[in-house]
Amino acid sequence: MMETISLTINNEVHTVLIETRQTLLSVLRDKLFLCGTKNGCNHGVCGACNVLVDGKAMRACLLLAITLQEREITTIEGLSENGELSLLQKAFASHQAFQCGFCTSGMLISATALLDHDSTPSISKIRHELGGNICRCTGYVQIIDAVKSVCEGKTDCT
C-alpha cells in the first residue's frame, strides 16, 4: 500500500510517496537519495544506519518511515552546514577516526547525540554510548581520541 507522507529531515520538509511498510533507511536511500546513511546488517545491530530522531540516535533500518511524520530527523548530511564540517567531523578527519568510512556516518551520529547530552563524557561513557556502533577497521582507539578531543577543545591533532 502506498501513502504520501511528510518527513522533516535536516530542517527540510520532504513530501514523499512511500510504501507503508518502508523503513526510514529505505526512504532515505532509495527515495530521497540521502545515501550517507548506510545499510550494514539489515536488522539493527551494526549502527551504520543511525540517524537522530528528535536528537536521539536511532536505527533507521528498524524505524517505519510512516511513524515519523511529526519528528525531527537528522542524517549525516545534516551534521555539516553549507559544507562546513562540525567540530566532531573535523576531529574524525584529523584523528583518522575512520578507515573504510562505511560505519562513520552512524558513528558520528551516535557521537553527536552523546556530546549533545554530555559535553565531557569519560572514556568509559564514550565506550558505553558508542558500543552499539560496529567498526571493523579502526579498533576504536582513534574514534575515542577524536571524541575526547572535541570535549577537550583540541580537534586539530596534526
Add this chain to the structure above:
Amino acid sequence: MHVKQDGSKYGVGISMPRRESYEKVSGSAVYTDDMVLPGMLYGAVLGSDYAHARIKSYDTKAAKALKGVKAVITAADFDMQRCGMLIKDEHPLARDKVRYIGEPVAAVAAIDMATANLAMQLIEIEYEELDAVFDAEEAMLENAPILHEERDSYDGIVASPGLHNVASYTRCQEGELDVWETCDVIVEGVYETPAQEHMYIEPCSTIADIDPMGKVTVWSSQQSVFIPRQLTAEALGIPMTKLRFITPQVGGAFGGKCGVTNQPVTVALALAANAPVKLTYTRSDDMIMNKSRHPSRIYMRTGADSSGKLIAREAKIYFNTGAYADEGPLIGSVATFFSRGPYKIKNMNVETWCVYTNRTKAGAFRGFGVPQATFAGESQIDELAEKLNMDPFDLRMKNMVATDDKWLGGQNIDHGTLPGCLKAVYEASNLRERPKQQKLDNNKWRGIGVSTSAHVSAVLSASAVVKLNEDGTITINTGAVDIGEGADTILSQMAAETLGLHPDDITYTCTDSDTSPYNYQTAGSRTTYVVGTSVTQASVQVRNQIYKHASEMLESAESDLEILPGSFVGVKGSPDARIPFSAVAGRALNQVGGPIVGMHSWLYHNTPFDKETAMIEGFALDGGGVFCFAAQVAVVDVDKDTGKVEVVEFWSAHDVGCAINPKSVEGQIFGGVVQGLGYALFEELVWIDGQISNPSMMDYKVPGMNDVPYDIHAIILETQEKTGPFGARGVGEIPLNGVAPAICNAIASATGARVRTIPATSERVLQEILKLE
C-alpha cells in the same frame, strides 16, 4: 618531509589526514550500493537448499512470467565456465552439482527488490541429494563422498596431489626427522581455529551496465579491478575488451573481496536483461555465499634441549577450504612457510592439506594462513617454557631469528627486526616488574602473555603512471584499490615527497581496468612496498624530466637545481632564479620534448627456496622475502567462576621500516589487534548439519567498543628497509597474526588453563579451568 612557507609540514613521515576525509566524514563518499543508474534493475541470488546434491533440472518459467522480472539465469542458460585464482574449480552459479548450503544456483533481475525476491520463490530446482562431509580429516577418508570428481583435470596453477578430496598438499622439511630422542623436553598438542567472518561493514555489491556495443562496465566493492575482470572474463567467456571494472569507495574488505564475489553473476544478469543491474548481498547472503578465514586443525610437536634451545618441530595442518579452493592452496603454502615462526629450529617437518568439504568456501583473510600457524606455534613456545621452567620471554629471545639468519626454506633475513620489537614491548609493558599471575577481587585473576609473529610484505607485480599536468600539478594513476587502509593517501605522500609538492597539488585516479596500469590486488601487505616503489620511481622520472627542462630554461647545471616549495624548481642559492612547474609543463607540451610522464612497472622476485637445505613439495609460492616482524603483549583478566576473559591492556610493536603516515600505521595496528581479539575470544561461524547457524551480525559477535580495551599501545619502530620506498615495508596483516596466542598465553598465565581451541569463549576457558581442579 618538506616544510611549506607557512611552516606546515608535508610529505613522507607526516600524519596527514586521509585524502578522502571530507567525503567520508560528511557522508558524501560514494560506495557501490549508493549508485543508481537510469533503468537499473535489482538482482537477487537463490542459494542451494542442499549441502551436496546433483542438479537434475531447473524450472524458471513461473519466475520469468512474473510481472517486473527481466531476467532469470542459471549456469545452464549461460554456459558458465569454471574459474578460480589457483584452481579453476568454481562456477559463478552452480553447474551440475551444488556443494554447500547457500551456494548460488540461480539469479534474478527485476524492477525492484520485492519482485526479485518473489521471483526467487517461484524457481523450482530438482535435486538429487548426495552424502555430504563437513570435516577436513573426515573428507580425506576413503569412504567420504567426493566433492570434485574431476579435480585431477581442473586447470590452474596448482596440480592435484591425487588425494581424496584434497585440493592441495604442501610439505617443507629441513634437517633430520629422527631427532626427538635428543630433545630433553617435548610438547605436543592439537590446536583448532575457527572460520572467522570478514564482516566488512559494507556487504558485497556490484553494478553492471551494458552499452550499445555490448561492453559491460562494472562498479564493484572489490580489492582489485584486474583479478575480478580476469575471473569474470573466464567464467562468462567474454573478452576483456568487453569488460571494464571500476572501484568506487570500498567499505572494508580484509581479503574477503579478493578474487571475485558477485561480479560474474551481476554481469550475466545485465547481459541477459540487456539493462543495468545492481546486486547487493544482504548480510546473511554475504556471510553464507562469500568466503571466511580457513578453519584449521593443527597437530604440532616441538622439542627443545634442557637449556631451552629449540631442536625440532613437526606439524600436520588441516585447512578446511569448504566447497572450493579459492586461494586455499596459497594460504596452505603460507601457513607451512610460517609454521616455524620467527625462530631458529634446525629440524622441521611440516605438512599442510587444504581439503574440500561441503561448507561455504574459505579464502583470503588478513594474515593469510599465518594466524592459524602462529596460534599453534606461539602456544607451544609458552607450553615449552612452562616445562622448562623458563620465562617465556627469555625462551623467545634465546631462539629468535635476527639479521642474516635464514627463514624456513633458506631465504636470508636481510632485516631481522624481531629483537627490537621484543625489547620494545618488554620495556613498554614493564614486563620485568609485572607479576605473571595476580589475584584480583572475587575470583578474578590477571595474567600476561607474549607472542611474536612475522609476515612478508612483497608479492607480485604493480605499475604506476605519474603525469605532470599543464598547471604544474601532478596526477598519479595506479591500480591500487584503497579498501580503507589508506593507499590513496600514502601513495600521494610518496609522490609529494619525491616531487617536493604538497599533496593538495597531487590528484589520484579511481582504479579503472581500462585506464589504470596493472596492479595485482590490495592484499598481502604489499601496497606500500610494491605499488609505493612504482609511484616513487615514476615520480623520480618526472622529477628528472623537470630538472632537464629547468636546466635548459635557467641555463644551469642539473646538479645545481633543487625543487622549491610551491611547485617551483630553482637554482640552489639563487632565490630569484626559479621557474614554476607550470612553465616546465608548458615548454614540454608546446616547445620541446613532449608531455612529461613517468611510468614504472615491476615484478617483485621472491628469493627462491634453498633446495640444498629444504625439501619443498607442492608450494604455490616460489619463495619469500621482505620479512617483517612483530611482538605483542596482552594483559587479561579471567573470571575463574565463569571463564569470562577481558583483555585489559595490549602492546603491539612493529618494525615498519619507515612510517609513511604514522597515524595510518597506528590505525592498521589498532584495527588488526582488535580483529585478532575477536578471533581469539568471540568470532566463529558455526555449522549445524552443513548449515551456517549464525549468519547475521546478531548471532555472530564482532568486537564492539565495549569489548576491547582503549589501552592498546601501538609501537612503531623504523629500521630502514633497504629495498623499500623511503625504507618502508608493509604492516596491513601482521598486527592480527599473534593476538590470539598472546591472549591465550595470558589466560594460561592467569589461571594455569591452556586453551587450544579458539575462540576462547567463556565456556571453553571454564572447561579448561575445571579440568585443573
